[in-house]
Amino acid sequence: MKVGFIGLGNMGAPMAANLAAAGHEVTGFDMVAPCPEGVTPATGAETAAAGADVVVTMLPNGDILRSVAAQIHPAMAAGAVHLDCSTVDVDSARAVAEAAAAAGLSAVDAPVSGGVGGASAGTLTFMAGGSQDAFDTVAPLFEVMGQKAVHCGEAGAGQAAKICNNMILGITMIGTCEAFALADKLGLDRQKMFDVVSTSSGYSWTMNAYCPAPGVGPQSPADNDYTPGFAAELMLKDLRLSQQAAEAADADTPLGQAAMALYETFVEAEGGKGKDFSAMLPRFAGRHRTG
Ligand code: NAD
Numbered sequence: 001m002k003v004g005f006i007g008l009g010n011m012g013a014p015m016a017a018n019l020a021a022a023g024h025e026v027t028g029f030d031m032v033a034p035c036p037e038g039v040t041p042a043t044g045a046e047t048a049a050a051g052a053d054v055v056v057t058m059l060p061n062g063d064i065l066r067s068v069a070a071q072i073h074p075a076m077a078a079g080a081v082h083l084d085c086s087t088v089d090v091d092s093a094r095a096v097a098e099a100a101a102a103a104g105l106s107a108v109d110a111p112v113s114g115g116v117g118g119a120s121a122g123t124l125t126f127m128a129g130g131s132q133d134a135f136d137t138v139a140p141l142f143e144v145m146g147q148k149a150v151h152c153g154e155a156g157a158g159q160a161a162k163i164c165n166n167m168i169l170g171i172t173m174i175g176t177c178e179a180f181a182l183a184d185k186l187g188l189d190r191q192k193m194f195d196v197v198s199t200s201s202g203y204s205w206t207m208n209a210y211c212p213a214p215g216v217g218p219q220s221p222a223d224n225d226y227t228p229g230f231a232a233e234l235m236l237k238d239l240r241l242s243q244q245a246a247e248a249a250d251a252d253t254p255l256g257q258a259a260m261a262l263y264e265t266f267v268e269a270e271g272g273k274g275k276d277f278s279a280m281l282p283r284f285a286g287r288h289r290t291g
Contacts, residue, residue, distance in 0.1 A: 062092030129157030
C-alpha cells in the first residue's frame with residue numbers, strides 16, 4: 001500500500017519503519033523528528049498525505065490531531081483512509097471522523113497499547129473505531145505493526161476502550177503500590193507479598209507482569225531505577241482523558257478521579273516526571289499517613 005505517516009516520534013518512527021520493512025511504500029513527515037530508515041521524507045504533511053491509500057497519524061494530542069487533519073484531508077485521494085493511532089480525547093476522534101466523511105474519506109481511530117517496545121517489535125495492540133470497510137482496509141497495516149487489533153465499534157470507540165483500559169491500569173498500579181508500602185510497614189517481605197498476591201485474588205497485570213518492587217517478579221522498569229517504560233506523565237495524560245470523557249458522559253468515576261489527582265501531584269510537585277508510572281511505590285513507601 002501507499003502509506004503517508006505523520007508524526008515520527010518515539011512511537012511513530014518504529015511503526016513507520018516496520019511498515020516500510022514489510023514492503024509498503026511509506027512517505028513520512030514530522031515537524032522535528034527525522035524519517036527512519038526505509039521511509040521517504042516529505043516536505044510537509046500534505047505532501048506525505050497526497051496519493052496515499054492510508055495516512056497514519058501518531059501525534060501528541062487532540063488539538064494537534066485536529067489541525068493536522070484539517071491540513072491533510074483536502075490533499076488526500078478520494079476514498080483514502082485516515083488512520084489515527086494517537087491517544088486523544090473521544091470528541092477529537094469523532095470530530096476528525098466527521099471531517100473525513102465530509103471530505104469523502106474514511107477514518108479509523110486506533111490508539112495503541114504496548115509502548116515503544118511494542119512499536120519497535122511490531123507487537124502493539126490496536127483498539128479501533130470506525131466503519132467495517134475502513135477497518136478492513138487498514139487491517140493489513142495492523143498486522144505489520146501489531147499482534148492484535150480489536151474492532152471496538154464506530155468512530156471514537158477505539159479511544160473509549162483505550163482510556164477505560166488505562167483508567168483501570170492507573171488505579172490498579174496505585175492499589176498495588178499502596179499495598180506494597182503497607183506490607184513494608186507491617187514487616188512483610190516484598191518477595192513473600194509477591195508470591196502470595198500474584199497467585200491470589202489480588203493478582204493483576206501490575207503485580208504479575210510489571211511488578212513495581214525492584215528485584216521482585218519478572219524484569220520491569222522498577223529493576224532499572226524506574227526508567228520508563230510507561231512514563232508517569234503519559235499515565236497522567238490518559239487519566240485526564242478518562243476524566244474528561246467521564247465528565248462529558250456524566251459517568252461516576254471516583255477512583256479514576258483519585259488516581260488522576262495522585263498522578264498529577266506526583267508528576268507536577270513530587271519529581272515523578274520522567275519516571276516510570278510504577279515509581280508510585282517509592283513515593284508511597286517514603287510517606288506517612290496523612291489525614
Ligand atoms: P512523541 O512526542 O515522541 O511524538 C510525537 C511526534 O509528533 C513528535 O515527533 C512531534 O514532532 C510530531 N508532531 C507534533 N506536531 C506535529 C505536526 N503538526 N506535524 C507533524 N508532526 C508533528 O510522542 P510518542 O511517544 O510517539 O506518542 C505519540 C502518541 O502515542 C501520543 O498520543 C501518546 O499518548 C501515544 N502513546 C504513546 C505511548 C508511549 O509509550 N510513548 C504508548 C501508547 C500510546
